Amino acid sequence: MNNILIKIRLAFNKLGFDIKRIYNLKEIDCDKNNFLPERERVSLEVYSRIACLPISKGRSLPIHNLTNDGYHPFIYASTRALKLRSEERYGLIKKILKEYYDLVSPKSAGHLFDSPKESKLYDYPTWAVIMPWQVENIDFWMNHVRETVKLENQIKYDINSGWAWTGPSDQNKLSIETKRLSVLLDSILINGYKRHNGKDGDINATILYKDNNEWVWQASAAQHRACVLSALGRDSIQVRVTKYVKRNEVASWPQVINGFFSVDEALNIFDKIFDGDFDEVCKKWHEYIKKNKL
C-alpha cells in the first residue's frame, strides 16, 4: 500500500503538485491581522484546519460566551464544582443546570434571538434554531438535531425530554446532561485534553469575521469539551476550523439566499453572537447568578 502511495506521490510531484496529509498542514496562525489569507480560507471548503484560538473570543452554539467568568451554565457549574471534592461535584452541577433550564426556557427559536416579529424562527422550537450561514435546510436540520439528541440520551429519551443548551428540560435530560458534564470534567482534569484527527476528535469551530479585522469563533461541535476546558482555566484551545463566515457576505449566506432569513435578521443573529449579547433571553439567569454567588 505504501509503495502505491509513494508512486502516486511521485507521479504528482512530476506534474508539479505535492500531496500532504491534511493533519500535517500547518496550524492557522490567528495572530495575523487578517486571521486567514483568502487563499487559505477557500481551502476550508475542502478540508478543515487546526488552530489554537483564544477562549476570550469563543462563542457557544447557539448562545453564551466561552469565557470562564461569564454566564455559560456549563462553565459556571464546572468552575464551581472544581472547588468541591469529586463526589460532591455531581450534586452541584445538577443544581445549577436545573436552575438554568428553569430560568432560560424560550418559547421558540425566534424568542431565543429576540428576532423581529416577522421571523420564521417563531414557528420553530428552540432546539431547531439554525444559523443563517448553515447550508442545511430547516427540515433536514431538525431531523439531524432529533437524531443527535437521541444518541446523546442513550436512545432512551428523545428531544421532548429537553435540549442541552436551553430549557425546558425534564429530570431525565437533566440527569443525562449533569452526568455527561461531570464525567467529562473529571476525565479532562485527570487525563488532560487529548484531541485527535479522527471522527469527533476535535472541537469544531466556525470563524465569524467582521470588518476591521475583528473576529470571534463559535464552537459548532464538542461544545461540552470547550466548556470544560474553559472551566479548567485554559486561555486558548486547539480547535478544528471548519467554516469561515464574513459578515459583509451576508447576501450569499445559504439561509438568506433560500429566503429563510432576511438580511437584517441574519445580521442581527450574527451581531448578537459576535457581541455575546443574550441579555434578553438570559435575563432571569443572569439575575440568579448575581444573587446567588455559589
Next chain:
Amino acid sequence: MIERKYIARGEWDYYDFLINKYFWIKHGLDNAIGIRKKNLIDIVAILEENNVIYWLQGKTLLGVFKNGCLIEDDHDDDLSIWIGQKELVISIFQTHLSSIGFKKIRENEHMISFERDFRYIDICFFRSYSSKIVGYGDKRFPAKYFNSLDTIKFEGISFNIPSNTSDLLKKMYPEYFGEIKIRIFKILSKFYTVLFSPQKILKKVLSKLSSIMIRFPSFINILISPITQLFGIKYQELSLEDFLNLKVEPTDSFNWKWRARHLNIVTNDREFIIVKDILTYLSSKSVINSIENSIEESELIIPFNIPSNLDMDFWWSGNNYFWYCIKYKFRKGVIPYADVNKYLINKTNKPIPYSSDYYDSLEKMNEEMIKSFLSKFPIEITDNAVIGGKHRVFAMIGRLLDEEKYIPFKVIKINN
C-alpha cells in the same frame, strides 16, 4: 539572603540543580527553611485563588504530615496538580507568579518548577494510568488517595493533602516508618530490574566506556580501538591541523555558563572558540596586557566541604584557571580539581592553588615529559569539541603562542 555570584539564566541545566543542592549544603540547609515556607505559602495562595486543585507531594508532604515541618535536607519542595490544569498553571506563572519574583526553571511533560531566592518548587502533573492507578513521570500511586483531598494546617494555613495520607506515606517512604520488609522488597525489585534488563546494562557500560578508556594504557586503547569504533568511540593521535580546528568547548556546553569567567577571558566572551582563532586573538600584545590587567586569582583558601567543581566560590571568585594554563603551559604535579581539598587541608606555607605563585613553584615539563604525559592521559573530543582535558589544550595553546613545537595529543573521539 545569601549573596550569589552565579545566577542561572532561563531554564536550568542538570548541573544548575546540582549547584543549587550543594550551594545550600554549603551555606546551611536551615537557612533555606524560611525561604521554602514563604515560597510554598505564596504559590499555594495563588493556586487556590485561581481554582487549581493541588496537593502537597513527596517529601514536602512527608515532612508537613509526619513532623509538622519541612524536611531540612530536602533539596526541593513538591506540589502536584492534575494534568488537565497544566496550561492554567503555565498561564498563572505569566500573570501572577513572575510578578512576585518566581522564575520558571523547568518545564516538561511531567512537571514545572518555579524558583525564588534560589529555592525551587516542583509542581508535578498527575494523570490517570488506569481506573486505579495515577501518577507522574515514572512514579505510580493508587488512585484512591487522590480522588478526594483532605487538608492539613501548616504555618497557620490550610494545605491540601491526599486522603489517608498516613497510609500513602507508609507506601511511599517505608524507611521513615520502620517498614523494613517493604524496604527490602524495594531493593530486591531494583536488583531484579537491573538483572533482567541487559539492554539497560549495555547502555550504561557504553556510556562509561570513554571514561574507562582514559584510564587504560595507550597500547590497550590501540588494541581495543577497532572494537570500540563499532560503538562510536575511537582512539587516535591528534594532528596539528586537527588540533588547530578544535573547539575548546562544545557550543551548547553548560560550562559556558558555569565556568564563564574563566572561559570568557581567553575566548573574548565566546567570540573565539576554535584553537586557531584563539591563537590569532592572543597573538596581540595589547590583548595579553589587557588580560593580565583583568585577571583575578581565585580565592581558594579554605577547603570545600562539597565537590569543589560544583562550588560557586571555586568558579566565581576569580577568572585565572584557563589563562594561567596558557601562561604557564605544562607544569609538573598540577593537582586535579578533585584533589584540591586534600591540598588545602595539608597546605602549610604553600601557595594558593592555581595562583601565579603556585605555578611558579612547579617545575616546567620538558618535551619528553609532555609527550609521555599526553600519551598516558588522552583528551576526550565529541563533535570536534573538547569535553575532557581542556587544561592540557590551553597549555598546548600556550606552547604554540611561544612558538614551541606542537606535541600530539592522544584523543578518545566520541561520535554522538
